[in-house]
Amino acid sequence: MSDEPVLQYPDGWEARAPDGWEWQTLWVAVEEGDHVYTDKRVQEAIDAGIDPRIILDDGLFPGFNLQGDRFSAQVIFIPEMLITARAMKAGLALIRPLLAAMAEKPLGTFIIGTVLGDMHDIGQSIVTIMLENAGFEVTNLGTDVHPDKFIEAAATKNADLVGFSALLSTTVYYQKVTIEEFEKAGHRDKVHILIGGAPTSPEWAEECGADGWGQDAMEAVNLARRLVTEKRAGWV
Amino acid sequence: MKELLPRDRFIRALRREPVDRLPLFYRMKAEAKSKLARVYGIEDSSTGRLHNPELELRLGNDVVLYQIGINADFSHRHIEIGETWYNHFGVGYGKSGLEGRTPEEEKEFEKTQEFWGPRKVVPENFPSFHPITSMEDFKNYTWPDPADDEMLGPIKELCDRYQDDYFIMVDLSSTLIEAAYAHIVGTQNFFLMMFDQPELIKGVLDGLTEYYTALGKNAIAMGVDMIRVGDDVGAQQAMMISPEQWRELAKPRFDYMFKEFRKANPDIFIKLHSCGDYSPIIPDMIELGVDLSGLMQPTGGNKDQVGLKKKYGGDISLVGGFDVQRLLPRGQVEDIRKGVHDVIKNLGTGGGYIFSPSHYILADVPIQNIYAMLEAQRDFSTYGRYPLD
Numbered sequence: 001m002s003d004e005p006v007l008q009y010p011d012g013w014e015a016r017a018p019d020g021w022e023w024q025t026l027w028v029a030v031e032e033g034d035h036v037y038t039d040k041r042v043q044e045a046i047d048a049g050i051d052p053r054i055i056l057d058d059g060l061f062p063g064f065n066l067q068g069d070r071f072s073a074q075v076i077f078i079p080e081m082l083i084t085a086r087a088m089k090a091g092l093a094l095i096r097p098l099l100a101a102m103a104e105k106p107l108g109t110f111i112i113g114t115v116l117g118d119m120h121d122i123g124q125s126i127v128t129i130m131l132e133n134a135g136f137e138v139t140n141l142g143t144d145v146h147p148d149k150f151i152e153a154a155a156t157k158n159a160d161l162v163g164f165s166a167l168l169s170t171t172v173y174y175q176k177v178t179i180e181e182f183e184k185a186g187h188r189d190k191v192h193i194l195i196g197g198a199p200t201s202p203e204w205a206e207e208c209g210a211d212g213w214g215q216d217a218m219e220a221v222n223l224a225r226r227l228v229t230e231k232r233a234g235w236v
Numbered sequence: 237m238k239e240l241l242p243r244d245r246f247i248r249a250l251r252r253e254p255v256d257r258l259p260l261f262y263r264m265k266a267e268a269k270s271k272l273a274r275v276y277g278i279e280d281s282s283t284g285r286l287h288n289p290e291l292e293l294r295l296g297n298d299v300v301l302y303q304i305g306i307n308a309d310f311s312h313r314h315i316e317i318g319e320t321w322y323n324h325f326g327v328g329y330g331k332s333g334l335e336g337r338t339p340e341e342e343k344e345f346e347k348t349q350e351f352w353g354p355r356k357v358v359p360e361n362f363p364s365f366h367p368i369t370s371m372e373d374f375k376n377y378t379w380p381d382p383a384d385d386e387m388l389g390p391i392k393e394l395c396d397r398y399q400d401d402y403f404i405m406v407d408l409s410s411t412l413i414e415a416a417y418a419h420i421v422g423t424q425n426f427f428l429m430m431f432d433q434p435e436l437i438k439g440v441l442d443g444l445t446e447y448y449t450a451l452g453k454n455a456i457a458m459g460v461d462m463i464r465v466g467d468d469v470g471a472q473q474a475m476m477i478s479p480e481q482w483r484e485l486a487k488p489r490f491d492y493m494f495k496e497f498r499k500a501n502p503d504i505f506i507k508l509h510s511c512g513d514y515s516p517i518i519p520d521m522i523e524l525g526v527d528l529s530g531l532m533q534p535t536g537g538n539k540d541q542v543g544l545k546k547k548y549g550g551d552i553s554l555v556g557g558f559d560v561q562r563l564l565p566r567g568q569v570e571d572i573r574k575g576v577h578d579v580i581k582n583l584g585t586g587g588g589y590i591f592s593p594s595h596y597i598l599a600d601v602p603i604q605n606i607y608a609m610l611e612a613q614r615d616f617s618t619y620g621r622y623p624l625d
Binding site for chain 1 (some may be wrong): 362376431471475477481561564565598599600
């Protein structure tokens, strides 16, 4: 297929790496979900004194973005996405403390969970991993989450975004209820609310008063990125 | 055409022969079934393995279903708050949606169920304990007894009572990939173990194959007409695993299972079900000699019903396809009539189709929507009168 996703080389990466350094093996390791090699190579990069932001952008993201695009295009499926996410996570675990020490703020704070009554978690756990890998600080409240817990977590964490998943036609109703509870608690205009899950649709997102809807994990991440940027622009 | 017996009607649809009207296959969860049963004056509205099929037959079902296997008992049984209930596989199940629910609230909630969608959350039972998460668990694991009389015993009674008129379908429920990920090992574990511990995954799938092959053969020996195999490998927009992985992990095991079934009875009908989008493996189902595929959730790759029917309708019969995610619970009466009309036109043209919602009718479906569906299906499903071409 001509429109099959291909690796996007980070422009000018050679100039940002020490002489003789190569990222190729790390791109492939993340792409193939080799978390052992990813851990090893990221540590080597840190030891070589490469800026953790460069490790993230030039070393980890190319393979991760490639698999994310392939997942959206249905070239790869859940198992491959999960092992890539696990490799990405191994690399991030090493550089996250360094980024924090450099006072690098997360892209945004995201509270996620499956609504009350619903125990489905595979979709929202993939979205969680993708959001974390994209630079968000994510609190996953798990499944069967009472609206009060969403509100409490959003307030405590000063969250930018909250996402509710629902996988049953009988539980999507609680996406609306949870949004109403945010309104009653006076917290609705402090957060962007995203919804997702099999029985949901852009029309339902609008009807229940959400700020956005994602068809898949990659769309959710892109939407979250856009919304935090808009919100930040609004603050300035 | 003169009126056919339900079982003949069903069998003719499986053979893609003309029928007097489309065969029907309705399944309901407890909340939906009890509100509809009250309207029909039927007192016993039990669901699950030992359910009373009276209501379903009144609605026009041509089939009597008996569900055994891994999720036969958990999804329909009452599980107490905080309780973990273990089935014969040693899988534990808990209940969702209970925070803040009191017995008084429960009563109020039941009242609102009569005509409206849920004002409160409908509790669902979900797997919460997975018995095999390591090679050590696997080595110590004992598979259940496929000759268990408690499971198999009622089949004889069902056949004696209904088989003269109705088609008898034994549902093995989640059988292979789904039984492994959703119940035995846990979803995320399963997908990661496909790479980390492929031998463990193969071992679990082999154990399931042996158990279900024996269980199915025991049911076939009791004279049932069809074995239904459920195995959810479709997500909303795509398959969960790649078609290639399915061909490697599932297809040869189903091939073995179905061949064994046919050794026990060469005329046994086989249905293979998956939720979600599984359209890439429909050709494989045809290769495996599957007679009936469904329930065809009309989303993602299954959306092009006309295309699917055109491509595969000559080789496999189809069931379902009427949207239960949005249309049935939330549609207006006119939308529902149009939806029923369209799915019958899309999938019924040329025969080989059994009308059914794309899954259970759930608690949130207003009763007027159920009526709209029943009425539309009566209006549009008479072969010969409805212009099926």
